[in-house]
Amino acid sequence: MIFHDARLLHHWRVGGGGVLRGALTLLGYPIASSYSAVMALRNSHYDRVGGQKIPGVKVVSVGNLVVGGTGKTPFSAWVAKELKVRDLSPAIVSRGYGRDELVLHNKWNPDTPVVADSDRLKAASLAGLEGADIVVLDDGFQHRRIARDFDIVLLSAEDGFPGYLLPTGPYREPVQSLRRADAVLVTRRTAPCLVAEKILAQVRGIAPEALTAAIHLSxxxxxxxxxxxxxxxxxxxxxxxxxxxxxxxxxxxxxxxxxxxxxxxxxxxxxxxxxxxxxxxxxxxxxxxxxxxxxxxxxxxxxxxxxxxxxxxxxxRWESGRQEIERALDKLAGATA
Missing domain, CATH: 3.40.50 (Rossmann fold)
Incomplete structure (x- = not known):
């Protein structure tokens, strides 16, 4: 049987000081520095060339800056349901890692196709061939091979913000990457509402063009x-x-x-x-x-x-920003019609 240290994982996510944080930073700094340089080169490339468009298919990406746990799967399901209400034919595209998430998508939106493939460009193209006019990329922010029409990033109020890059912390990208997002949503489970509001204020300073909202995964x-x-x-x-x-x-x-x-x-x-x-x-x-x-x-x-x-x-459960996100989906639906 496999166990892991939940408290150590929690400390790694939250950040902060202390001996453990100092050790993680010292040991992981060379790898984190190399990882940061690789991500910067990769993002610079896609900033120049952009992603590939899928003929006849709009793309909504729901992703995050950190490794897991921000609520992107339930929020992707919410987006798919809202697109269906707007008379669109959505499909959910996932990397397919972990059968559980695919089963949950089928449970929450039984009439919405779920296409799983590690090559999400291939999966999105297949969804279009099968009749989808819009796809929701579950965990798509770093998957820049695909051009997107609405790019949503989720942050967790339970995480340190800003935080440490992998492997010293859970961040896949620096917080400056939020500037390429169309919307940034802060989710929370047990963190106080005031913490989410503080992070939103920081986000507005980093990415002033992005829509912002707060959600309680209650x-x-x-x-x-x-x-x-x-x-x-x-x-x-x-x-x-x-x-x-x-x-x-x-x-x-x-x-x-x-x-x-x-x-x-x-x-x-x-x-x-x-x-x-x-x-x-x-x-x-x-x-x-x-x-x-x-x-x-x-x-x-x-x-x-x-x-x-x-x-x-x-x-x-929305705490702020719902109307702005819904208006963006309305606009996207109008462009798809």
């Missing part, structure tokens, strides 16, 4: 592993998560229940095996197990073994 409902509505968990909880932000998941649950919450975390996109399930059951000790929707995709096959499991469902 707890909405509980389900069982089969997807049926369920009562909230009672008593003490074992939170099991193989996601990018396990600490935030356990904190969300702790804010909702009166009992204690213990976290058992695995690497993001982890494929649960039978020995994992045995260890989870042993650790639960008759406590209710709480998981994310993403984890439920892979744990559903063990429903009869795990006992009482509750799945926390989140929703996209």
């Amino acid at each position: 707890p909405f409902a509980w389900q069982d592993l089969r997807g049926f509505p369920a009562t909230p968990p009672d008593g003490n909880i074992l939170a099991v998560a193989a996601v990018a932000r396990p600490i935030e998941f356990s904190q969300s649950i702790a804010n909702m229940v009166t009992g204690t919450v213990e976290l058992m975390s695995f690497p993001d996109h982890h494929d649960y095996r039978s020995d994992d399930i045995k260890k989870i059951c042993l650790a639960a000790r008759e406590r209710t197990i709480a998981v994310t929707e993403k984890d439920a995709v892979k744990l559903a096959q063990y429903d009869d073994i795990l006992g009482e499991v509750r799945v926390l469902v989140e929703r996209v």
